[in-house]
Amino acid sequence: MSSNSQTLTPQATPDVGGPATVAEGRRRGRPPANGAGQARKKGLMARIRRDKVMLLLIAPGFLYFVVFHYVPLAGNVIAFLDYKPYLGFMDSVWVGLDNFAAMFQDGAFWEALRNTLVITGLQLALFFPVPICLALLLNSIVSNKIRKFVQSVVYLPHFIGWVIIVAVFSEVLGATGAVPHLLENLGLPRFDAMTTPEFFPFLVTIQSIWKDAGWGTIIFLAALMNVDQELYEAAAVDGANARHRLWHITLPGIMPVIVLLLILNLGSILSVGFEQIVLQRDNVGPGAGEVLDTYVYFHGIQDGQWGPAAAVGLVKGIVGLFLVLGANKLAHFFGQEGVYSSGKSK
């Protein structure tokens, strides 16, 4: 999901400014009997007592985030250890930055990095424009019925899992599938798209487009709905034809969204769909099919090189974090609000 990293900004404001504005506004409606005015002056214990239900409701979720996100985060210390499962964290030898030094000398690591960038770069070039065009096309359908139908059809693949998608693609593109036979019947050389290493980045991109291009239109359709309709009317009165309107009204209208998504995609340039790749890596071999995440999995969990693999994972995570934060900054620079406004932007 390209939009899972754009949070920081809006939350910076609401809860600071909130109590003074929105919450206060809400309280004004309460009768004084309920002690609205004093609620905030109450002591800590009193507030906890008042909110005990809310705190109890938060507890399980909070515990989940701590146990499965924050504690494992600390587990990245393994990147500095010569970790042996039978020794555990406490007794494994501390090796400092050795694992990182080994990483930079590992040809397989550089290969994985290159493959990752090739795939994400290709997806940026080929995938990114598709939802925009599709959204423009959908938006131009006058009949509600037809538009809803097409929308349903193109949303559906988003909900199909990667195992199924890879199976379906093998059926159509694989050695015994429809497309190779078609090529053969046309007198063209046989071509097995599933196992040709050079084709792998394209294969992955095509699969991603099939799965998610339709779903990706949601954001752009929302943006298109918010373009001021009166602009179109005024332009048409002034004699602008359909192409003029597209170029001078529609595209400028949704340009902020396009720029924002582009930047955010740049921020996640080190991440490729892990499940998608891990299923198909062995079809083409690690030379073409290894990306950073699969490197960590195969070298670490499969081959037991825990420390070095964790070092790669840690570097990827840190660089990725900075890319996302940088992307968010860049989005601000272009005057965007950040993606979430958590529903408070009115």
Added chain:
Amino acid sequence: MAGLGRRPKNGPRNGPKNGPKNRPKAKDSRPVWMEKPKPAMQISKAIALVVICFLALYPLLAVLATSLSSQSEIANNNGLVLFPKEPTFAAYQTIFAGGVVTDALIRSLVITTVGTALSLVVTVAMAYGLTRRDLVGGRFFLMTALFTMLFSPGIIPSFLMVKELGLLDNYAALVLPTLMSAFNLVVVRSFFMNLPQELFEAAKIDGAGDFRILVQMVLPLSRGVLAVVGLFYAVGYWNAFFNAMLYLNDDKWPLSMILRQYVLLGQPMGDSAVAEIAVPSQAIQMAVVVISLIPIVIVFPFLQRYFTKGVLTGAIKG
């Protein structure tokens, strides 16, 4: 994204009930100012739409058709069957005669149901708790959740965590590590915050507690968003295979792992108990794919309308 903040007056917060009837935009005709497009334009647009729908649906139809074909017909057609001449359910009979696929299907259904229910409960509870603005530590709890969208702890530490908790080869390893997504939390929370708060203030004056307001007032008003978020969780559990591959032995595998083993890797299933499908024929393989598609295709149309109505765009501005 200021512009996107605006939404039509009867946006998602009014709940699913006011359907297309009172949507101001539901006009099915061309605006007066728009000229009639040229026939060539119309035709090329129509062709584009047909091609898009074909590309989206063809692979699925090919899988379905192949699963209904006999092995000889598949061979005669070079693996491409679009309209089986003599449809046969032999593949499905073989599968449902019991054995690995049936077991895995039941397992997957149970995991998906239980996992989705747990995820929804935890997400709704936390989202509701976080709607109180001057909650003690509210900002801290919110940030704790939100920051998880920025980083992932990494595959290896996550794996070791599950191992340390003693969850290896335990079904809980399929549910607990992915129990909640901060994204869904944000979607639910902002939906709750967009509900008319006066209602809840009034209920509070009448003596209703926080929990009672959640159960009796907030939840009934939130069916749309719960459906969507529930679908996200359910689809996630249904499709997930990596955690199963990582944590479970093959006698506990869900359908997605069977699919991988049996269809993608072409390996015969497990050991002795499943001799009946030792050599996967293509029809049986595709039948397994169809079976794993069915729940998605069944549920999807019921929830589809919520997507087009902007339950999501309310939360994902942009």
